[in-house]
Amino acid sequence: MAQDDGPKVLDTVIVGGGISGLTVAYRLGDRDILLLEKEDVCGGRTISRKMGEYVYNTGAQVVNGDDSLVAPLADELGIKRTLIAKSKMPIWMKGKLITASSEPAFLWQLPLSLGDKLRLGFRMFNIKRKYGKLSKDLPDLNDPKTIKLNATTLSEFVGASSPDLKALWDTVSLATALVPSDQVAAYHPLSTLIHFMADEYYVEGGTWELTKALWNQTRDKIKVSAEVLEIAQQGDRVQVTYVQNDQTETVQAHHCVVALPAPLVAPIVKDLPSWKAGALSKVDFSPITSAAFLLSKPSEYFLGEGVWRVPTVGCAIVSVTNPTFTFPSEIKERTGQGLLRVYSVGRESEKLMEMSDGEALEALAGELISVLPEVKGNIITSSLKHWIHGGSPWRLGRLQLVPEIQAPTGNVHYCGDYTAGSGMDGAVHSASRVLEELGAGPLFP
Numbered sequence: 202m203a204q205d206d207g208p209k210v211l212d213t214v215i216v217g218g219g220i221s222g223l224t225v226a227y228r229l230g231d232r233d234i235l236l237l238e239k240e241d242v243c244g245g246r247t248i249s250r251k252m253g254e255y256v257y258n259t260g261a262q263v264v265n266g267d268d269s270l271v272a273p274l275a276d277e278l279g280i281k282r283t284l285i286a287k288s289k290m291p292i293w294m295k296g297k298l299i300t301a302s303s304e305p306a307f308l309w310q311l312p313l314s315l316g317d318k319l320r321l322g323f324r325m326f327n328i329k330r331k332y333g334k335l336s337k338d339l340p341d342l343n344d345p346k347t348i349k350l351n352a353t354t355l356s357e358f359v360g361a362s363s364p365d366l367k368a369l370w371d372t373v374s375l376a377t378a379l380v381p382s383d384q385v386a387a388y389h390p391l392s393t394l395i396h397f398m399a400d401e402y403y404v405e406g407g408t409w410e411l412t413k414a415l416w417n418q419t420r421d422k423i424k425v426s427a428e429v430l431e432i433a434q435q436g437d438r439v440q441v442t443y444v445q446n447d448q449t450e451t452v453q454a455h456h457c458v459v460a461l462p463a464p465l466v467a468p469i470v471k472d473l474p475s476w477k478a479g480a481l482s483k484v485d486f487s488p489i490t491s492a493a494f495l496l497s498k499p500s501e502y503f504l505g506e507g508v509w510r511v512p513t514v515g516c517a518i519v520s521v522t523n524p525t526f527t528f529p530s531e532i533k534e535r536t537g538q539g540l541l542r543v544y545s546v547g548r549e550s551e552k553l554m555e556m557s558d559g560e561a562l563e564a565l566a567g568e569l570i571s572v573l574p575e576v577k578g579n580i581i582t583s584s585l586k587h588w589i590h591g592g593s594p595w596r597l598g599r600l601q602l603v604p605e606i607q608a609p610t611g612n613v614h615y616c617g618d619y620t621a622g623s624g625m626d627g628a629v630h631s632a633s634r635v636l637e638e639l640g641a642g643p644l645f646p
């Protein structure tokens with residue numbers, strides 16, 4: 202009689218096919234691995250949609266500059282990224298779109314009292330001078346500046362003394378860290394703001410090209426429409442249970458990498474030690490709703506030339522961007538069309554999620570028209586995407602949680618943007634750390 206060798210044991214099962222899980226799979230490609238993704242496509246928060254001849258990034262829009270890990274990853278995969286050559290500083294405040302070519306001119310035009318303009322100018326100068334290098338680093342747990350910015354909320358740090366300055370800093374905070382300035386450690390909005398002011402790149406064809414390229418590299422080791430229900434440590438192995446096509450399956454592996462937003466981790470990883478469960482429970486995610494409007498005039502008609510991202514103060518949307526910025530003028534001239542993207546976060550996003558998609562798009566179109574009245578009558582079509590787990594704001598105390606958030610439990614490893622910093626850069630850095638934990642890293646030695 203043939204002897205039963207028992208179930209096959211894989212090297213690693215990766216749970217979640219966003220950029221973090223896909224990056225781990227990409228580098229572990231020569232091992233016996235399996236990646237399980239709940240949706241019918243991989244990409245997670247990087248998925249894009251075609252609108253006319255343009256692209257609407259439903260999630261991530263920009264790749265940070267050359268000091269990020271995403272940039273070399275895109276380059277290695279042959280994904281073209283174009284520098285967003287911003288020549289104007291814009292903001293929408295008190296019913297006015299302000300754009301200026303220099304910081305002093307921008308400051309001067311802001312609808313603020315002279316005292317507030319001086320306070321803001323001084324504060325921005327100091328932030329750039331003292332904290333400009335934060336754009337290059339992941340949070341360094343021992344760096345006194347990082348510790349300081351993590352011990353105070355943004356509103357305490359900037360000391361916004363007037364309602365106008367408070368509204369302005371709240372917009373910065375919502376646009377970068379998804380919650381108002383009194384609910385977030387200054388570190389998160391300020392490090393992201395510094396990124397916004399530095400070089401940013403747009404992925405040609407949309408951000409999804411990047412994760413599709415990763416997906417293509419390991420397609421035969423990926424199952425989509427495969428939702429993981431349970432991850433259980435069993436001796437020196439991990440057993441992963443998932444459902445695909447209404448069939449429940451189990452698979453065993455020597456390691457498991459959980460590449461999901463924090464709130465999705467605890468419900469599926471069995472017997473989490475209390476220190477891990479406690480750390481994860483303190484990591485909340487805020488929702489984001491993004492929408493795009495294809496327009497019958499080029500985006501520049503509404504925003505002017507050289508304008509990429511317009512923060513909007515005191516509005517249900519937190520910014521308007523021009524996703525056609527890096528597209529050739531030939532397309533703009535031939536089609537005569539433009540595209541604008543808006544997004545709402547937190548409570549505003551929750552309100553939109555309670556509506557039908559049609560109602561939500563109507564509400565967002567109304568907000569866009571309140572910012573740019575010329576948009577009225579020029580909307581050809583629109584598109585909407587809700588993200589329940591849009592991003593994780595760094596609350597006070599988050600920095601101290603980092604070691605516990607990152608630590609493996611048994612043979613289960615944890616990655617995803619929230620475990621490192623934020624955004625795709627955080628996600629790819631987290632993949633690099635997990636690759637090291639598995640003896641296959643870092644991503645770029």
Ligand SMILES: Cc1cc2nc3c(=O)[nH]c(=O)nc-3n(C[C@H](O)[C@H](O)[C@H](O)COP(=O)(O)OP(=O)(O)OC[C@H]3O[C@@H](n4cnc5c(N)ncnc54)[C@H](O)[C@@H]3O)c2cc1C
Nearest residue numbers: 217219220221239245246260261262263429617618624625
């Ligand atoms: C609107 C918006 C704009 C953004 N803009 C930027 C930007 O400009 N630049 C930037 O760098 N970042 C940006 N980000 C953030 C960036 O998109 C994320 O940080 C990054 O994509 C997160 O990748 P991840 O792999 O950690 O998680 P995710 O992309 O969330 O991947 C998790 C994956 O797990 C899957 N999954 C969930 N549950 C299960 C389960 N039970 N079983 C199997 N699979 C499961 C999900 O379907 C998903 O594919 C933005 C995000 C949003 C929402």
